[in-house]
Amino acid sequence: MALDFSLTDEQELLVESIKEFCERNFDEDKIVEMYNNRGASDELTKAYLETGMGLMGIPEEYGGIPADRVTLGLLTEEISHYAGCVTPFMNNTLAMCDMIDFGNERQIKQCMEGYMSTGKPIFSLGFSEPGAGSDNQNMSTVTTKQADGTYRLNGQKTWVTQGESFPYVFVVAKDEDPSRENRKMSMWLLPKDAEGVSVSKLHKRGQQILPFCEMFFDDVVLTEDMRVGKEGEGFINLMKNYEMERCLVVAMVLGCAQAAMDDAAAYVSKRETFGKPIASYQLIQEKLTDMEIALRNTRNMLYKTLWKIDRGESVRIDSALLKRYGCQQCAWVASEAMQIFGGLGFTTELRVGRIWADLRGCQFAAGTDEIMVYIAGRQLAKAYAQD
Template sequence: MDFRLTEEQELLIQSLEELLQREVPDSLMAELDEAKEFPYKPWQALADFGILGLGVPEEFGGTPADIQTMTLVCETLGRHAFPLGIIYALGMITIRDIVQFASDEIKQRVLGGLVSGDPPVALGITEPQAGSDAAALKTSAAFQGDDVVFNGQKMYCTLAGMTRYIMLMTRDQQIEDPYQGISMWLLPTDTPGVRCNKMAKVGWWTIPSYEVYIENACVPKSNLIGQMNNGWPQLMANFEIERLALCAASLGAAEGAYDDAAAYANQRQQFGRSIGSYQAVQHLITDMAVKIENMKNYVYKIAWMMDNDLPVRHEHAMCKLYVAQASFEVIDAAMQVLGGLGYTMEHRVQRLWRDIRLMRIGGGTDEIMYNIAGPQLLKKARK
C-alpha cells in the first residue's frame, strides 16, 4: 500500500484548504450553527470550485475521481468545517446509487443540479419501527396505471425538508423475505402528500433532520431506481463507501480538535508556565495523536482496498466502529485540555463535541458494526 498523494491530489487539497480558509471562516460556521441554518453559501462555494462534481460522470458535469481522492476531500472538509464533511459524505451514497442504478432520465434530471450546488438527495429509509432493523420498514408503493402511490412515514431523514428529492425505500409486504421486497424510488419533495417536520437534535444544527409523512404521494412509475424489489442490494452496494466517507470527516474533525488543543496547551499559562509543559497534558496530547494516526491509517487502508476492488465487508465495519469511538475520545480530550473555554459556546470544540457523538449512531450504530464484523471474522478464522 502506497499512501503517497499524487501531484494532482496535493494540488486539489491545497487549493481546497485555501478556499475553505477564504470562504468558510470558523466565525461563519459558528453563526450558522447558532442560527441552525444549512451552510448554503459554503456549499455553493464547493460547487463553484468543482468539489461536488467529483465522482460524477463527465456527461453530467462531473469529474472522475477515485475513492482515495474523495476520502481526502472528506477529511479536509471535516478538519476545517465538519458539517460540510458530513453533508458531502451523506451525498456520496445517494449519488452513487443514482449513477449506478437510475435511468438516464433520472440521472439527467438530478445529477446536474447536485454538481451545481443543490443539497444532496436525502435517504429515506429509517422508520419509527425500523432503525437498525432497516428491512422492517412499512412504507408502501401501490401501482395505479402508469403511476405509483406511496404511503408511510420516515424518521431521521437528514436534509429531506430542504432538498429537491428523497431516495425513498419502500417494501412489498406480500413478499415473505423482507430483503427481497424492498424497492428504491426517486420522490420529489414537492409532491402533494409529502410533509416534513424538522426534528430538534443535540448536535448537527446546520444539518437538519426530519420526520417525513407520506400520504397518497403519487409519482410516475419511471421514478423507480434500478429494479423492482432489488432496492436492498442496491442500497448495500454503497453503504460501505458512505461509512468510509463519514469516517474520513470524523478523522478531520478530530484533527481540528487536536490542532486547537495543542495550540492552547502551548499558549495557556498556569502557575507561571504553559500547561503543555505539564506531563498530564502531554499525555493527553500524545494519546490524541496516536488515535489520529491510527484512524488515518485505517481510513486510507479501506480507501486503498476499495480502489483496488478488494472486499471490505468486515474491514469497513471495524473502521467505522473504531473511528466513531476514537474521534469522540480525541475531541473529548481536546475539551479537557481547553478546560472551561472548551465548554463555552464560543469555541468550536463544543460544536465538534456535540456533532461527533452522532457518529456512533448514524450510518450504522456501534452495535451493528460489531454484528457485521464479528461473524465475518469468525468465518475467516474457520478457513
C-alpha cells in the same frame, strides 16, 4: 510490494486548494450562521462545485471528475479539517452517486441539472424508519399497486438528512407487503410537495448544517416513471454503497477531530497554571499522546480500506472495523480536547465543543457502533475458524 504513503502531486495540489477554499468560506461567524440557518447557502455549495471538488467521484460522462477512493477520502478529511465542522459536501456527492448508480437517464439528467445549478442534490434520502434504522428488513413503508397502474405509498421515514430543504425525496419502500419477511423493496423519486407528503422537523444536538426531519406518506400516488432502478431490488441496492459511505463518514470525523487536536495541542503551550505552561504536565502530555495515537490509527485504517476498495478487494470486515473504531476514537479525541480547555471548552466561545457534538452523532450514522460488531464479528469468526 513496497509501500508508498506519500501524496501524489495532484493530491498535494488538492489539499492546498481545500485549505484556500476553507480559509475563504469557513470562519466561526460563518459556521455559526450556517448552524442557525440549518444548512449551507447555495452560494457556498455552488462555490465548492465550481472549484471542481464537488464533481470529484461523479462519472465523467455526467460532467464529473474521475477520482480514486483514496483521493475522495483525502478530500473529505481535509475539507472537515480546514473547515473545522461537519459540512454537507460528502453527503451531497454520495446522494448524486446513488442516483447515477440506480436511476435511468432521464432521472439522472434531471438531478444533475439541479445539482449543477446549486451544488446541492434536488432530493434527500428517505431510507431510515423509527423501527428500521440499521435493521432495514424491519422497514414497513409500503407501496401497493392500484387497478389503474398507479401505486399508493404509505409509511414514515425519519432522520431524513436535509429533507426539509430539498424539493424531492428518494424513498425506499416495500412492495405490496410491509411484513418483516418481505425483502422485496423498490426505490422511488417523488416530489416533496405531492399530496399526502408531510414533513416534521427534528432537532439534533449537533450537525446543524445537516439538519434532518421526519416524513410521513399518506396514500401518496406514485407512477411507474417515478421508480428508480428495477422493481424489488431496492434492498440490494441499499446495501451496495454502505461500505464506501462508512469510509467517508470516518474521513469526515477524522478531519474534524484533527481540527480539535490542532486547537488543544496549540493551547497547552499558551495556558499557564502554577507558573508554567500546562504542556509541562505529564498528564497533559499523556492526553496528547493518546489523542495522536487515535488519530494516526484511524487514518491508517481509513486509507488502507480505501486502497483496498480501489484494488477491487472486499472491505466488508475492514469498513465495519473502521467505522466502529474511527467514530468512537475521533469523538473521544474531541472530548479530550474539551477537557484540556477545561470549562472554556464547554462554552460556545470555542469550536471544540461543537466538534464533539457533531462527531458524537456520527456514532449512529451509516450504522451504529453496535451494528458494526454484528457485521464484523460474524465474519471474523468465519475467517478465524479452524478446519
